[in-house]
Amino acid sequence: MADDGFMRNLPDEFLICRDRSIGHDWDVDTPFQLSRRMRSGSELIRTSRCTRCTMRRYEFFEHHSVRGYIVKLRTRYEPPEGYSDPTSGRVLNADVWVEQLRRIPPLPMPEQEQEPKRKSRTASKLRAVPNAS
Ligand SMILES: [Zn+2]
Secondary structure: OOOHHHHHHOOHHHHHHHOOOOOOOEEEEEEEEEEEEOOOEEEEEEEEEEOOOOOEEEEEEEEEOOOOOEEEEEEEEEOOOOOOOOOOOOOOHHHHHHHHHHHOOOOOOOOOOOOOOOOOHHHHHHHHOOOOO
16 A cells, blocks of 8 residues: 555646546557567557656557557556655555545535425414405
């Protein structure tokens, strides 16, 4: 588990990207480009950058030129400074949510719900009585 100091000092944008329910906001820097020739075809690389935290992603693919298929070989990430926990502690998603919650103003408590007022039987009976005048 990551230590509290690390989580507390993470910039807001890093905290959002670390939330696995949200993740990074990838924007392609360079589309598929030839990385190197392989016997079966070629290795391609595509690079992206997160618009929020500036993490860089390098995706490597094998493009089989004869059969025409393309498969992902590996992905390498280059995090911005301060994004990774220097103690290599595992960051749990629940801890990310707790930290997000800590940073927002306290949530207002819902007003205590009142029991719906019952119509007084007497009142309705009175209303049911035709006006004598
Ligand atoms: Zn990001």
